Amino acid sequence: MLEIRDLHASVDGTPILKGITLTVNAGEVHAVMGPNGSGKSTLAQVLAGHPAYEITGGEMLYNGENLAEMDAEVRAQQGVFLAFQYPVEIPGVSNAYFLRAAYNAKRKAQGLDEVDPMEFLDLVEEQLKLVDMDPAMLHRSVNAGFSGGEKKRNEILQMAVLTPSLAILDETDSGLDIDALRIVANGVNALKRPENATILVTHYQRLLNYIVPDYVHVLAGGRIVKSGGKELALELEARGYDWLLEAVA
Amino acid sequence: MSTTLLAPALLSQATAAASAQAPDALRAQREAGARAFEQLGLPTTKVEDWHYTSVASLADASFVPMNGDASGVTAEQLAPYLFSTSWPTLVFVNGVHAPSLSTIDALPDGIRVLPMAQAMTTLGDQVARQLGTAAPADRDGFTALNASFLGEGAVVHVAKEMVVDTPVHLLFVTTDKGVGGMQHPRVLLYAERHAKATVIESWVGLTDGAYFSNPVAEVMVEDGATLNHLKIQREGRQAYHVSTIEARQGRDSHYVSFCFTTGGQLSRTNIYTVLDGEGCGTTLNGLTMLDGEQHGDVQTRIEHAKPNCFSRQIYKSILDDTSHGVFNGKVFVRDIAQQTDGKQTNNTLLLSKTAQVDAKPQLEIYADDVKCTHGATVGQIDQTALFYMKSRGIDADMSRQLLTYAFAAETLETIENETIRDELEGVTMRRFTSSD
Numbered sequence: 001m002l003e004i005r006d007l008h009a010s011v012d013g014t015p016i017l018k019g020i021t022l023t024v025n026a027g028e029v030h031a032v033m034g035p036n037g038s039g040k041s042t043l044a045q046v047l048a049g050h051p052a053y054e055i056t057g058g059e060m061l062y063n064g065e066n067l068a069e070m071d072a073e074v075r076a077q078q079g080v081f082l083a084f085q086y087p088v089e090i091p092g093v094s095n096a097y098f099l100r101a102a103y104n105a106k107r108k109a110q111g112l113d114e115v116d117p118m119e120f121l122d123l124v125e126e127q128l129k130l131v132d133m134d135p136a137m138l139h140r141s142v143n144a145g146f147s148g149g150e151k152k153r154n155e156i157l158q159m160a161v162l163t164p165s166l167a168i169l170d171e172t173d174s175g176l177d178i179d180a181l182r183i184v185a186n187g188v189n190a191l192k193r194p195e196n197a198t199i200l201v202t203h204y205q206r207l208l209n210y211i212v213p214d215y216v217h218v219l220a221g222g223r224i225v226k227s228g229g230k231e232l233a234l235e236l237e238a239r240g241y242d243w244l245l246e247a248v249a
Numbered sequence: 250m251s252t253t254l255l256a257p258a259l260l261s262q263a264t265a266a267a268s269a270q271a272p273d274a275l276r277a278q279r280e281a282g283a284r285a286f287e288q289l290g291l292p293t294t295k296v297e298d299w300h301y302t303s304v305a306s307l308a309d310a311s312f313v314p315m316n317g318d319a320s321g322v323t324a325e326q327l328a329p330y331l332f333s334t335s336w337p338t339l340v341f342v343n344g345v346h347a348p349s350l351s352t353i354d355a356l357p358d359g360i361r362v363l364p365m366a367q368a369m370t371t372l373g374d375q376v377a378r379q380l381g382t383a384a385p386a387d388r389d390g391f392t393a394l395n396a397s398f399l400g401e402g403a404v405v406h407v408a409k410e411m412v413v414d415t416p417v418h419l420l421f422v423t424t425d426k427g428v429g430g431m432q433h434p435r436v437l438l439y440a441e442r443h444a445k446a447t448v449i450e451s452w453v454g455l456t457d458g459a460y461f462s463n464p465v466a467e468v469m470v471e472d473g474a475t476l477n478h479l480k481i482q483r484e485g486r487q488a489y490h491v492s493t494i495e496a497r498q499g500r501d502s503h504y505v506s507f508c509f510t511t512g513g514q515l516s517r518t519n520i521y522t523v524l525d526g527e528g529c530g531t532t533l534n535g536l537t538m539l540d541g542e543q544h545g546d547v548q549t550r551i552e553h554a555k556p557n558c559f560s561r562q563i564y565k566s567i568l569d570d571t572s573h574g575v576f577n578g579k580v581f582v583r584d585i586a587q588q589t590d591g592k593q594t595n596n597t598l599l600l601s602k603t604a605q606v607d608a609k610p611q612l613e614i615y616a617d618d619v620k621c622t623h624g625a626t627v628g629q630i631d632q633t634a635l636f637y638m639k640s641r642g643i644d645a646d647m648s649r650q651l652l653t654y655a656f657a658a659e660t661l662e663t664i665e666n667e668t669i670r671d672e673l674e675g676v677t678m679r680r681f682t683s684s685d
C-alpha cells in the first residue's frame with residue numbers, strides 16, 4: 001500500500017528526514033517510535049502533503065502512485081488520513097459542517113452523490129458513540145475550546161467518518177489519561193480492516209498495550225535506526241532510547 | 250480652521266437655496282445647518298479623524314438634491330433587501346419617501362413609524378425639539394450639510410415599557426434616476442423608558458452610477474430601554490456614503506448597533522454614543538467586506554460619562570483586491586466614570602497583497618478604576634488551518650472560502666434577531682462561495 005524509499009525532506013533548507021525506507025502493506029499496523037525531535041511528525045506531515053516540507057530525495061508510492069505529486073486534498077480523497085499531533089482550532093466553522101464537507105469531498109472524488117445535512121447527521125451518530133462524544137460537540141466550532149482529550153477524540157471521529165485506507169496517527173495518545181486513551185484505542189481497533197493500514201506514531205509504549213502493532217520502527221536523527229516486532233517496543237520501554245542512539249552514533 | 254476647509258461652492262449654493270425654501274418648522278434648523286456648513290466645509294485629510302479618508306473627490310463632484318423619482322421601481326426589485334415582507338418597512342426611493350412601496354399600516358402596538366414630513370405635522374414640537382439634540386448641526390461639515398437639507402427621513406418612536414419583537418425596517422434605495430443626486434435624510438429613533446425594539450436602516454444602490462448619501466441618525470435610548478440598531482450599507486459601487494449615528498443613553502439602557510458594510514466607492518460611518526446614565530451599556534459590532542477599489546471607513550466613539558457602564562466592540566473587515574479599510578475606535582472615559590468596563594476587538598483579514606487597512610484603537614481614560622482592553626490584528630488566511638482542512642480532503646478554494654466565512658461569522662453571530670442574522674450570514678457565505 002505504501003512504499004517509502006530513501007526519503008529525504010527539509011524544512012526551510014534544513015534537512016530533517018535523511019533517508020527513510022519503509023513498506024506498509026494492507027492489514028498491517030506499524031508503530032513509529034523515537035525520541036522528541038527525531039522527525040516523527042515531519043514524516044507524518046510529509047505523507048499528508050504539508051507544503052512547508054520539501055522533498056529533496058527518494059520517493060513515496062501509495063498504491064503505486066507517486067504521493068509527492070498529489071496535493072494534500074487529493075491524498076485525503078484517495079484515503080490518506082493524518083490525525084494531527086496538535087489538532088487545529090477553526091473558530092466559526094462547525095464540526096458538523098466541517099465533517100460533512102470532508103465526507104462529501106471524498107464522495108465527490110469517488111463519483112458519488114453528496115449527502116445532505118440530515119442524512120449526514122444520521123450517519124455520524126454511530127461514529128459519535130465509537131468515540132464516546134456528545135452530539136452537542138458537532139455544533140461547536142472545530143476543536144475551538146476543546147480539551148486535549150476532546151481534540152484527540154475528534155480526530156478519531158473524523159477518521160471514523162472518512163474511513164481512510166492509510167491512517168497515520170501522530171501521537172494521538174500523548175497527553176491522554178487512561179480512560180481517554182482506551183476510548184481512542186478502541187476507536188482505532190474498531191476501524192481496523194484487512195484492506196486498511198495504520199501507522200501509529202508514538203513516544204510511549206503505553207498505547208501499544210491497546211493497539212498491537214505488527215512492526216515497530218525506531219526513528220532517530222531522521223533515519224529508521226531499528227525495526228522489529230512488537231517486542232521491540234517493550235525493550236524500548238525497559239531500556240529507553242539511549243542505547244540505540246549510542247549504537248548508531 | 251480655514252486651512253482645512255474645502256470650499257465646495259456648489260454645495261453652499263444648494264444649502265442656501267434649501268433654507269430659503271424651508272417650511273416654517275424647519276427653517277431655523279436649515280439655516281443653522283447652512284451657516285455651519287459655510288464655516289466648516291468638508292474635512293480634509295489634515296483633520297485627525299479624516300486622516301485616512303479623503304473626500305476631495307466628493308467635494309469636486311456637483312451632486313444636486315435627489316428628486317424622489319420612484320417610477321419603474323417594483324416590489325420585486327426590493328425583495329432581496331427586505332429581510333421579511335411582513336415587517337413594517339418604510340421605503341425611500343431616490344431621497345424621498347415612497348408610500349406605495351412602503352408597508353407600515355399594520356404596526357405592532359406601542360411603536361410609531363412615520364416619514365419625517367408626516368411626523369412634523371402629527372408630532373410637531375416633539376420632533377422639532379429632538380432634531381439636532383444628539384447631532385448638532387455644527388458637529389462637522391457632513392452633519393451641517395444634512396441639517397441644511399432637513400426634511401426627509403423617518404421617526405421611529407417606541408412607547409415606554411413596550412417590547413416590540415418585530416423589527417422595523419427603513420430602506421433607502423437609489424436607482425439610475427438618482428445618479429448625480431445627493432440625499433440627506435434624518436432618522437430619529439426614540440426608545441422610551443424600558444422599551445425594547447429593533448430598527449434596521451438599509452442603504453441600497455440599484456445603480457452603478459455615482460450619487461451621494463449623507464444620512465444622520467439621532468438615537469435616544471431612555472432609562473432601562475434596549476434598542477437594536479442595524480445599519481446595512483449595500484450602496485452602489487460608485488456611491489459616496491457618509492453617515493453619522495449619534496446615540497444618547499440613559500441609566501441601565503442598552504444600545505446595540507451592528508454595522509454591515511459592503512457598498513460604495515467611498516463610505517464612512519461614524520457611530521458615536523454617550524453613556525450618560527449609570528449601569529448602561531453599548532455594543533457596537535460590525536463587518537466590512539470590500540473589494541475592487543472600494544474605500545470603507547468606520548469610526549466609533551464611545552463616551553463613558555457615568556460610572557458602572559460597559560462597552561463591547563467587535564469589528565471585522567475582509568479586504569480584497571486594492572480595497573482600503575479604516576477602523577478607528579475611540580473610547581473616552583470621563584473622570585467620574587469609575588468601574589467602566591470596555592472591550593474592543595478589531596480584526597482584519599487581507600485576501601490580497603494589495604489590500605490595506607489602517608486600524609487605530611484610541612483609549613482616552615481619565616478615571617482611575619476602570620477595565621479597558623483593546624486588541625487589533627491584521628492577517629491573512631491561517632495557513633495551518635488551511636492545511637488542516639485540505640488534509641481532510643476539502644479543496645483549497647473551498648477551504649479558503651470556509652475560513653473567510655468563519656472569520657466573518659464571529660461578528661454576525663452576535664446579531665440577536667435570527668432572520669436578520671440568517672440573511673446576512675447567507676449574503677456573506679454567498680459572497681465567498683460564488684466562483685470568481
Ligand SMILES: Nc1ncnc2c1ncn2[C@@H]1O[C@H](COP(=O)(O)OP(=O)(O)O)[C@@H](O)[C@H]1O
Pocket residue numbers: 011012014016034035036037038039040041042043052
Ligand atoms: N517548521 C520547522 N522549521 C524548522 N525546524 C523544524 C520545523 N519542523 C520541525 N523542525 C525540526 O525538525 C526536527 C524534527 O521535528 P519533528 O518531526 O516535529 O519531531 P518529532 O515529531 O519526532 O518530535 C526537530 O529538530 C525540529 O526542531
Ligand SMILES: [Mg+2]
Pocket residue numbers: 040041042085171
Ligand atoms: Mg511530533
